[in-house]
Every structure is written in structure tokens, then in C-alpha cells.
Amino acid sequence: MLQSIHEYYGQVQRIRDFGGTNNELSIRTAFFELLNKYARQKGLEMVAEVSIKTENGNNVIPDGTLKDCRRLDWGYWESKKEANNLDEEIRKKFAQGYPKENILFEDGNTAVLF
Numbered sequence: 001m002l003q004s005i006h007e008y009y010g011q012v013q014r015i016r017d018f019g020g021t022n023n024e025l026s027i028r029t030a031f032f033e034l035l036n037k038y039a040r041q042k043g044l045e046m047v048a049e050v051s052i053k054t055e056n057g058n059n060v061i062p063d064g065t066l067k068d069c070r071r072l073d074w075g076y077w078e079s080k081k082e083a084n085n086l087d088e089e090i091r092k093k094f095a096q097g098y099p100k101e102n103i104l105f106e107d108g109n110t111a112v113l114f
Contacts, residue, residue, distance in 0.1 A: 001038060008034040012108060027108050028079040032064060035077060035104075044068055046077065054097030062098065075102035082107045 011030040019026055036046045050065040052073065064077035076099055080089040086107050094100060105112045 004034055004037045028063060031079060031106060031108070032077075035064065035066075039066055044074055052076075052099070054099075056097050058097050060093075060096055060098050062103070066102075075104065077104045077106070080105060080107045082109060086110055086112065 008030055011033075012027050015021070015027050015030065021027075032046060032048065039046050044066050045068075046064045047067050048064055049061055050067075051059045051061050052065065054060055062076040063079045065073055066075040066077070067073060078093055078098065080086055084107065086105060089107075090105050090112060093105070100114055103114050105114075
């Protein structure tokens with residue numbers, strides 16, 4: 001897995017070098033691919049942009065939902081811009097009703113797992 005992490009950082013650097021951007025939408029594909037490499041080893045798949053119902057009945061759409069072959073949710077992923085305050089972005093997502101367990105927030109450099 002360490003090799004995959006090094007590949008991720010290399011891919012992000014290439015995106016930054018070629019695109020001149022740290023934009024969340026530009027670099028999040030690299031993290032999605034990293035998550036899927038690990039997930040597939042466990043028989044799981046990271047699926048992008050799946051709507052889930054919150055405890056208060058609202059719908060939210062994490063950037064990725066970790067699913068098994070029975071379509072059961074195992075976890076969630078939310079990507080944020082590096083320029084944003086990650087702690088503040090996490091608070092906002094929790095206020096919207098995002099799950100508070102088995103969710104990974106990341107900004108391209110820092111990842112926080114609940």
C-alpha cells in the first residue's frame with residue numbers, strides 16, 4: 001500500500017505541474033483511485049456521488065461511498081479544497097447530517113478519519 005501512496009503523491013504533483021492548480025475537482029480523482037486500490041483488495045468498491053439519507057431525513061451526497069457487492073455502505077469519503085480550513089469544512093458537513101462514523105475527510109494533503 002505504501003507504493004500506492006507514493007504513486008498518489010506523484011499523480012497529484014503531475015496534476016499540479018501540468019494544470020497549475022490545487023483545485024479539489026482536479027486532484028480528487030487521484031485520491032479516489034488510491035481509495036479504490038485499497039478497497040478492491042478487501043472486496044469493496046468506492047462509488048462516486050451516491051445520495052444517502054441522513055438521520056434527520058435529508059439527503060446528502062458524499063464524494064464517495066464504500067460499498068460491497070450487496071450494495072451495503074461500509075464508509076464514506078469527502079474531498080475538500082486544500083485552501084479551506086478542513087476542520088471547519090468537517091463541522092459544516094456534520095451540521096448537514098453527514099455520517100459521523102466511517103467517514104474520511106481529506107484535502108489532498110491531510111486526511112481525517114471518523
